[in-house]
Each structure stands twice: as structure tokens, then as C-alpha cells.
Amino acid sequence: MAHVVVDDPDRSGVLITGGAGVGKSYLARHLVDEHERAGGAARRVYASTFSGELPLGAVAAGFSPSDAYTGVAPTLTIKRALEAEAGPTMILVDDIDQLDDASAAVLVEVADAGLASLVLTARSGARVPPPIERALVAESIVAIECPDLDEAATAELVRVRLGAEVAPATARTVYEVTCGNPLYVRELLEAARSDGMLRAGPTGTELTGIPGASTRLVDLLERRLRSLSPPERDALRYIAVVGPISHGVLLSFVEPELLESLEERGLVSTVLDGRRLMIGTAHPLHGEILRAIESPLGVRTIRSRVAERVVALGMRRGDDRFRLATWSLDGIVAVAPEVLTEATLMAKTANDFELGPRLASAAVDAEPNVANIRNLAHLQYHAGRWDELRATLDDWHAVVDSDRDRAEFEELRVTGWYWHGADDAPLLELAATLDSWPEGEVRDELGASVASLLITHGRITDAVDLAERLRDLPPGVAAVRVAMTLGHGWRSQGKPLAAARLVADALDFYRSFGPDVFALSDSVMAGVRIQALADAGEFAEVDRIVAESADRWSDSGDASNVALAKLAHGWSWYLRGEYDRAEQLAAEAETAFATVHHSGMIRWAIILQALAASQRHDPNDAAKLLSLIDSRPDHPARIFDPYLARARGWVAHRKGFPDDARAAFVAGFDAATDGGSVIAALGCAHDLCRIGRADTAAELLAQLDLTELEGRYPQCQQRHIGAAVDGDVDALTDVVDQFVSLGAPHLAAEAATDAARSPAATARDRRRLLQRAAEVSTGDSGGVDQLAAQVGLTRREHDVVALAALGLTSREAADRLSISRRTVETHLGNAYQKLGVNDRLGLLERLRPST
Template identity: 30%
Template structure:
């Protein structure tokens, strides 16, 4: 980071990102022999002017004379109004068009005419451009809104290039360059969603966010704090795009602002059909299919923000009462309908029953909408319905980092007059809060014993038993808990046991079976929505088994879908998956950023996931060489551990050895790794045991036999690579280490591949085999070329056999099977140059041809 950005710079000099294909296409249309020009067509704010600036800068560097003009509403009624600056002051002749053309032709250099907002041009200017283009007097580039003044491209005069919104990747890159630093994933998603990929809106969000302090840098990472609020220039831009609205149009848009996405039939029952047709034609609303329904959305997310901000309070309440009444009239048949009705009634000031609030709160909790669930619960409590929502409210408070408040609330409810059935339901919730929120396994078990009384219905007795199994999965032996997940229970509770079974299999390192178990119970339950808890387990199973690319893809998909639900505790574990994958690839800076995002920021009461997140931060900081941060994060992780969470705590133990290695104390690191492995073995957490044993091997202990024994139940490729690495280190076998590096490289775990090659290089040199040492060293150097901020005891960047970037590129293409001529064509150079590069590469690596080169460099 280079400090806070200058707001003036942010507003004026906005980086040019993406649009590479569009830029090349437009340049071809302006410089090709048979081309006449181009029209950039797109809605306001998509970057037409910014792309035009880049084109003009390129053209001017070629010596082309560029004449640029800007059409406006004010000049649209004046003949030649927009083009007045490039024309003579007096056009009062019998043929003003001819005079204008004559003046343009007096230019000495090849001429390029650029017109911004050509949809606002007057008829005379359009006629002039027609004449200039048809007769080849000048090349022309215009920008325009879609659907307006289309003569220039519909008549075939200009090649039309539609310009759309930025992709998510382009938006993220633009943010990082504009702010000169990384933006955390949630904030980047929030800004991309808020701007809908519109670069102009994105820029104004950044400028206003920095000005108000909502967007600021913490620990070198930019974050958005609070909700997006419209004001200043951003509000003016959004209002300008909305334009002047008739009362019926505003009524429809305001209803949509409080309800989107809403069924077309529901909205149509409250507004005139003609108004919806007009709004869709103007692009202010979108009518889109959603499953078997047709729903309506606003044309841009910021329209809703502005409409809600400017809507008077009484009118807003009236809108929401009308929406609630209209939905109730349909029968409220869909799962989310009760949540919508309850929310609209609360916001509209309508009377609302405790039963409706309680049912809606249960739906919101099931949908993992924590904020809404809490609001509905509090509404029910205010209406005297604490006993109706206590079981939901307790879970909401726990996941909202208020387990003490949850315990007090549930204890209070349970002290009142309740039936045995209600008491058992509340007791189950209270027990889980005591166990997972407060970390008190004994108190949790005591509550279950207290409410598990004779005479309960069978399904409630089963539920209490299921809760015991769920809690045992965090402090009991994995094999024992796994066996208990097969006990018979009521059919609707089976999913909870199978989810716990998948967790046990994950702890046991039986990663393939995790996926199989999740797939089996998802098919059995016929889930209409993805089970986020199951998907997170699948992410970890994929990552730990060595399927890094698949794990990353799934984690990113989940994160993009649930970014606004990250208050839900477990969702932050996605950062752990992404950080782990980045670490395995040697992308230390990225891994550290993700680990920071996923770790708790405040020293509030820790929850069960916090110890894992903090351990991940400590381990990531360790491989990046930041001993201070690693030790601080490890200390916080140790403090976050609870006896009730023994299995979670093993992650902290495994990390301790990495932090010690970062400080340079390898003997202590090795001892800590072995202690962690023993702790994991005692609990049956073989996945973490394998990682601990691999760390111990990296720090000098022979763990090959124990790892080999683990492979009898762990048949994943990553554990196999751990075992091969440990065995090769114990045997001091450089050739085996090179083979191990290839195995790690195929998995994408290039960090460990580089460590294996570093060890192989040292052994070759110790045996006096300079040629083999040079080859292994070159492979290590090629892998580490893509590393970023990684430092481990086994890696040494000094004295490596380096190929130049061009040599490395030629070598990669040569090992892929291309001929020298094909390589030359791909690199836009001569075959002789490629021949010379390959000759130099063979000399550096001590090989005689492509076959040996492929063997030395491994997979491309």
C-alpha cells in the first residue's frame, strides 16, 4: 500500500482495465484498409469514453490528426452544434454542408473524427458525418447509447461494437489498480454487485466510499464498512439515468424497490400494465425467468437504493402494506412468502401475529439469513412470544457472537411453565449453544440429560440423540462417533446424522467417501437448495486430497452466491479453503490476504470456527516469513481452543510446528509436529495427522513408516505424495525426490514440489553430480518464478540455475510438442532465434534433446 488515494486522482485518472479485445477490434476498424470507422454502443457508464480515450491516445502516437467533439442536449437543437469547434465560424452559405466538408478537407494530415454521445447529434451533424464517411474523407469513431440515432451503423457506414458491463474479474482488477492495493473479497463482491459491472458507477462508489470513510484500508487490505449509501455525484448519476418519471412509473419502481425480485403477476396486480411495458422498454426494469416463475427486477441495483432513499416514509409504508396484502391474497404458497409478508408488515407498520413472526423467523434461519432471522425473533419477543421463537433466537444469538446472551435467554425461557415437548426442543438448542458457543461440553450434556424425560414423542427422543452425536463429533474419537451415525432415527432426522458422518469421514482423511456420503444424502433428501455445510465439507475434502483446482472453483462459486450471508458463521471457512490452495501453489501474498479475511477481527468470545481460521492465518503468515504475525495469530488460536472442541483444536496443534519453523527453531518445530501427530492419532483425526507427519518429515524426522500406514485407509493423491516425500527424504534419494516433485506439481502443490527439488539439488551436489544438481535446480527456479512472498526453511532462492524468461517460455513450448518453427510463429520471432535459445537451454541443463528436456523439466 502507498497510503490513502487522492480523491481527485481517483475521479480523473481511472485505470484502463479489460476491454483488450474491444480495443484491438476498434483499432482494426479505424486503421484497416477497407474500414471506415467504428461505433461504440452501450448504456451510460459502461466505459465508452474511457475506451475512446485509449484509442485516441494510440492514434495520436501514430501521427494521426484527431478532432474530437462532444454532443450534448444543449447542442442537439443547433445545426452543426456539437461539431462547431472543428468548423469555420461562418457557415452562412447556400451549401453549409459543402462548406463544412471543404473546411475539414483542408487538414494536412490524415484525419480522424471522434464524436462522444453521437445519439445527441443534430441532423446537420449526422448528414456531415454521412458525407465524410461515404466519400472516405476521414475515419470516424463515435460513442452512442443503444437504440438511438442508429443511422451511422445501420446504414453500414460504421462497424458497430456493443460495449457491455465489466466481468467480475475485470471489476476486481480495476478496483485493485485504482486503489493501488488489494480489496477484500466481500467488499469487492459488494462493489461489483452494487455497480452491476458498470465502470462509472463503480468509480463513483469508490470515490464516495473513500470520501465518507466507508472504504478504507486495514492492514493493507481495502474493505467497505457498512451499507452502500447514495449521495453527491453518484446520486445525481443514478437520478439522471432514471430520468423524469411519470407518477405511475414512479409508483411501479418504488414498489419494486421494496420487493425485488418479485413475481410479475404480483406486481401487475398493483400497477398499470402500460407502466410496466414503458419501464421495460426504457431499460429501467428487467423481466426475467426464475425457475417456473417470471420475476421483475430493477434495471440496476442502485436504482433501488435511490428510490428507497427518496421515498417519503408514509408512502414507503403504504407500498409495503400493499405488497403484503397482495401476496397474502395469492395464498402465500412458496417457502419464502412468510418471510416477505412478515418483513413488509413490520416495515409497513401493520399488525402482525406472533405465530407469523415465529414461522417467518424459522424460515429465515433455515435460509441462513441471520440478520432477518434476528429481526423477526426480536419482533416476536417484543410481542410476548419468546417461548415461540426461543429455539431459533438462541441459534441466532450464538452465531451472532452472543452465546452468553443466548444462554441467558434460553435459560429464562426454560424456567417458565412449558410442556415437556417444548422444553426438550429448547433444551436441544440450549445444549448446542453451550457446546458450540460457550465450549462447555459437560453443561451441554447435563441439559440434554435434564430434558430427555420418559414419555417424549419418538421423533423428539431421536432429535436429542442426534444432538448428542453432533456434539460428540467435536470431542469424541472419530471412529466411535462415526459408528454412532448409523443408528436408526426418524427419517426426517437422517440428514443430520449423515452430515455428521461426512464430517467424521473428513476428519478421518477418507476424502473420497466424504463426497460419496454427501452425494448420497443430498439425493435422498432431494434438497431444493444446496446444503452449504455439505458443500464446505466437500471443498475441504477436495483441497486436502489434492484436487486444488476443483476445490477452488467450488469455494469461489459458493462465495459469489453467499457473499451477503457471510455473517453466517461457517461461511468464512471458504476463505480457509481458498487460502490453503493459494499456499500450496506458493502464492503467499494472496493466501495471506484470504487468511486475514477469514479470521475474526475482534477479540470477542470465540466460536468453534475461529480457532481454525486463526490457525490458518498463523500457518499462512509462517510460510510468508512473518514470524510476528504468525506468533500473534497462533496465540489467539490457542486462546480460542476449548476442551469441547478437541478435534478442531488439532488444527492449532498442527500449525504450531509451522510457526516454530518460521522462527528458525527446526528442532522444536519437528518435536511440535510429532506431538501434533500423536494428538491427532489418539483422536482418530488422520487427515491432520498426515499433515503433521509431513511437516515433521520436512523438518528432519523420518515419518515414512507412519505415513505409509496411513495410506491403507487414506487413498488420496496428496497423502500419497506426502508419503513419497517423507520416504525420499529419509532415504536421501534425489531421484525419488524429483519424482515426488512431479507428483506434487501434477496436483498443483508447487510449494512442496519446489521443496522436494531443493532437497534433490542439495543431495546431487553432495554426491558431486553437478549436471543432475543443475537440472533439479533449474526446475526449482522455474516453479519459484511464480511464487509470491513465500519463505520456508527448505527453500533457498540463492544459487539456483536460472533460465531467462524467454528461455523458460521456449523450453515450455518445446516440451509441449511444438516444432521450432511453430514456437517461432507463436512467439513472433525467427526459427533461428528459437534454435539458439534451445541450444543455450540444453547447455545450461546438460541435456541433449527434447526427450531429456521433458524429463528434466517435468509436466508443463
């Protein structure tokens, strides 16, 4: 089966799973060895506790530093390295539960590109890195279970291990004690042999007792290790504490015959990686036990000795350099400044904002040059360490000596002051003086950054004008910012479909380079696209994107970026009148923004919560949220301030203050038009129509240029205002149908009520229209409660379906309900069967209002 999978050109690889010691590693190595004997290229990636501590640490062990640690785009460089191989490459990764997520993403990417076939192993129930888990779901990687042995196979294994026939009673005892686990069998027999518990009997070798009081593997292994000589144990300590170590380094501390003895005992394994022989513990549990019983001082002493030897040998491998750079932070070893810089770049590339600032700070202390200070500033910014960033920016300014460096300094200074300092003065100053910079690439990149901030500032026209002048930038971070600026800008200007197409094209283009190129965040770009599609009323496409991508976003590692996608999804539910869903997603986004101290984006999330809460009949929750906003410091990211005015208007309306409501909606309209946001202005005008002030809405609408207005949703809003001010029953009836078709039954019910109130409506019209209003407002087939009653969902199935409808992944739903992920998926599967659907997309179709 494994042979078939790895040879299948439509598959990216195979994952061999099973309990500890079932032989999955042996099978994986056998596949790779056969591939090499047939002339194929092979790479071996070491996943260990230590590589997992370093961003892309595992990949570094299988590729040279020049391949894996460019500090910009490891996926591209590794692709190029694999393309240079003479034949198809097979990559072995043992124990992927210790594989860092960044390495996993790179490996899946190159395998999906057809440049390699992955052979992976994992203990049953162990953590599977999210990129590999997604590949398993997509079936590009196939999982094969390597089960424990049955009684007959266990007896045969005992016979082979002992090299003699085995008494039936002994074979049965071994099976009962080990449950058929090959590693348990081996450890039990070795312990029994060491203790003299094996003897010849009339029907074969007999086991006279069980070594030790416990039959658990740890107990057996502990007993076995105690039989080692002190030099053997010391040798094993070095291997366990340091992780996979080269034979050349290890020979500085261990005699060759000791290694041979440990290998004969099955305690260490050797693998030839390129031209270097790597030695590691034969099983992860060996290392775990030895590290657990080693004192902190012992660990430090061993690592210090190994570090000295690696430094003396020149740190030729990438994993050596990064391991030592990390150890240097604890004072174990001193490394050259360039090693710290190299490690900093890798941490930055992998978005490791815990290790990264520590490495960067050490690099600055060792060599305070522009590059190191810049890296530290960027990492502090992304880690939300605002006070530390202020001091670093002062240091950076003192050493800037070129236009390129000055531009990068200005960009981070302006961005830092804007987001973390809530101060727009540096941004506006830079925007006003941008033309004074020399023409060329540096100014264009700086302009792209300015435009991306101006759009969040709510200055839509200025931002779009600047971004449109920069549309021809070459691929890179600046071009991504231009695409995002135009996406938000065109959406705000009433062209949401054009905005969605622009962002979709940009996403497709940059995804072709790999997931980490240009620090492109899939969730950020997708969030802009979702919001544009939602504003256009394309809710089915919104749900499709979320259903396909939610797991990928949640594993991206950047809380604020994932929160932006959730916020956009929440906005789509608000437009559909699903206010509870909108409020919940916005609350989750607020929590995520708070983890990275993004006060401006926290404000956005609270605004959406307040707007959603204000639409419900009890305005008190919304009023509390508005008070929370008022109690917080102001922030220059004001793109959503017109929606804040809308929330205030709805609270006033619900509390019975019509004049205050009108004033709030007009204020929101004025703020939107001042900034150039047609969509936000139209929303304020439509709110006036919805509270019975269609005349005021029409007056405001006359101030907008709607000749290029795109999207069914905004066009329906415009038609609703026009039909309401005219009292046109037929036109309002058409609006009802259009809102129902869009999936906005709450607005359809309001339009039907408007039509029934029209002086032109006959008595028959009024009865028909009020009945229609009741049907669309209460006959919402998208309600989970109603579906549950229709098909007989259990309480738990109802809860799981409700969370899935909110866009939560199975993992998130499991955490919310305090059950396992597998249990969530079981309930989902049962619900799908009752609902007659196959997946989340089908579920969303059932939850969408009928048209």
C-alpha cells in the same frame, strides 16, 4: 428474437434490458399476453422496493401463501403449484433490480426444472440478482437489449403519439432532447401538450419550446406531476407509497374516475393477477419521485390507512400479510400473532437475520409459545446475538413440554454454548447421556447434532462411531449432519477419497430437491469435499470445484459458510506450497467469520495463516499470529489444534531451536492420535522428516495403522519418511517424481535434497539431485510472475490473473482493485488470449506446476 428464446425448451427464459422507458416492459407484457391468448398459464411477480424488503416478498405476490410461505422449502411447494398448471407457465418479472435474491433463486430453480419460462426486464446497468446473473453466464437465460430509437424511429413515434404529421425540425429537436428514449419522448410530448407548446405548422406539428429548464426525465416528470389535480396527485401518492396495490383496496381511498384519468395519462398501469386487479405506477421512476418528496409522516399516514383496509379485507394474499407484518414493527398497524409467526418463518427460510429477529421478537411478545420462542432462538443464534440468545433459552426452557421440543432445545443450547460460549461441558454431558433418551427419530436427530460437534471438538473416533450408527436416517437436516461428520471423520482417519465420494453423493442427492431444502448449505458441504480432496492430493479437482462454484458460494448469503469453503481452498494451496495464497484465503475467511462472531472458526483461520506464514523464511509473521492465538480465549473447536502445534514447530525450526521444533511436532502428533486423526498425525511426522528428523518420524509412524491409507499425497508423505530414514537414493528419487506429479514442488525439492545428502549417494548422484532440487523449486511454471514475463501480461492483467488464481470472483477482484467488474473481465479476456486458454479452468492448468 424474444419469441425464439422463450419458446426454446433448452432455455429458462429471456431478460429484456434497456434504458428507462425504452419499451422493455411493454415487450415483456406482450409476450406474456400472447402466451395467455394461446392457452398458456401465466404468473406475474411484482418486484418492487417493498417486496425487496421482505424475504421472498416478490414471489409472494405471484403465488398464494400456501404456495410460497411454507416456511421450510418454498422451491418445492412452488414446483408443485406449477406442476398442477394445465399447460406451460410463463412468469413475468418486471424490473428485476428490485427482486430480492431469495425470490430470484426460487424462480431460476423452477425454470431450470422445466416448469416455467421466465420473462424478465431490467434497466441497463441496474443490479441483476446473483442467481439470475449466474443463469445469464450459463446462457440458460438469454439477455436481449432493447435499444433507444434512432432518429427516424423517434420521428415515427412522435407522429403516432400526436396523431398528426410532425415538422422535421420538431422531430429533430425531440430526438436531440430525448436521445431516442421512448419514455422521454412520451413525457416530453405530454408536458408540451399540457403547457400549450404544440401548434400546427406548414409542414406538420411544431414544438414551440422545451418544457422546463432541464431535459432530464425527472425534471420532465416532476413538471408533469405538478399539472395533476390534488385528488389525482393524492391517488398517485397512495399507489407510489404502498407499491402495487389491489384495485379493491385502492377504491377505499380513490374514486374510480381518478384511476381512469391516471391510466389515460399513462401514470399507472393495471394488471390482472389471478382474480385480483393490481395497480402500480407505470414506471419505477414515478414511484421513486413521489416517495422522495413525500414526508416520513405522510408515508406513515398512507401506509396506516392502507393497512387498516387490508386488515379489514382479511389479508388474503401472502404479500399483504408480510408487508403488514413488517409495517407492524414500526407501529403502523397491529397484526395477529399468527401473521408475525408466518413472517418470522419466511425470514428464517430466506436467512434474513436482520428482519427475522425483529419479527420473531414481536411474535414472542404477542404470543410467547414454544414455536415462537424457538424461532427467535434460532434466528438469534444465526445472527450471532449470544447475550440475547441466553435470555431466550431461559424462556424456552420454561415452556418445553415434549421430547421433540426438549431435543430441539437441548440441541440449540449445546450448540450455542459450544460455538458462542466456548464451553464444551453441555456437549460432553449430552453425549454421555444420549443413550438415556427414548429410542427413535428424536434421539437419532439429537445424535447427529452431537456427532457434528464432536468432530469439530477433535474427537474423531467418537464422532465417527456415532455417525456411522446413524447412516440410515431419512433425508433431512440430521442426515446432512451425518454426511458432513463422516466426511470430516473419514478424511481425518486417512480415507480422504472415501470421504470425498460420500460428500459428493450427498451433495448431488440434496441438490435434486432444490437449493433451500433442509437448510442445506452448498458451500459447507463443498468445503468438506474440497478439504478431503486436498488431503488426497487431488488438486485439479479442487480447482475445478472452486472455479465452477465460487460465484454461487459468494452469493449464498451466509458469510461463515462461504468462509469455510475459502478455508478449505486455502488448505489446498498450503499443501501445494503456495503459502501466500493459503495465507490470503485464510485471512479472508477470518474476516468473514468475524462478521458473525464465530470465535472458534476465527481460531481455525488464524491457525492456517500461522502455519502458512511459518513455512516462509521469515518466521516473525507466524510468531505474531501465534501470539494472537495465545491472547484469545480458548475454544473447544480443537480439530485443527495439531496444525497449531505444527506452526509452532516450524517457527521454532526457522528461529534455530531444533529441540523445541521436535517437541512441538511430537506434541501435535500426540494430540492428533489422541483424537483419532491419522492425517494430522502423519502431517506432524512428515514435518519431522522435513527438518531432518526422519528417525523420529519413523518411530512415530510405527504407532499408526496405515493399512487403509488413501490418497496420493499422504502415501507420498509415508514413502518420503520411509525412504529418508533408509537413505534410499532410488526411493527418494521416486518420491521426488511423485511430489512433482502431485503439484507439490516444494516437497519434491526437499526430497531431492534428502537424497543428495544420503551417504549412499555418489558424487554424480549429488550433482544430479541438487540440480533437480533447484529445477523443481525455482522452475515453478505455476508462478504468475513467470507467466506474466513469458507472455507479456500488462501490470493490470498480471494483478487480475493473480486474484483469479486465488479463486476470487470477478466481482471480488473488482472490489480489491477498485475497478469495475467489466474492466476485470476485459483484462481477464486479454490475459486468456495471451495465455492460450479459454476460461479459469484453463488458467489454473497453466498455473499448475508442470509434471
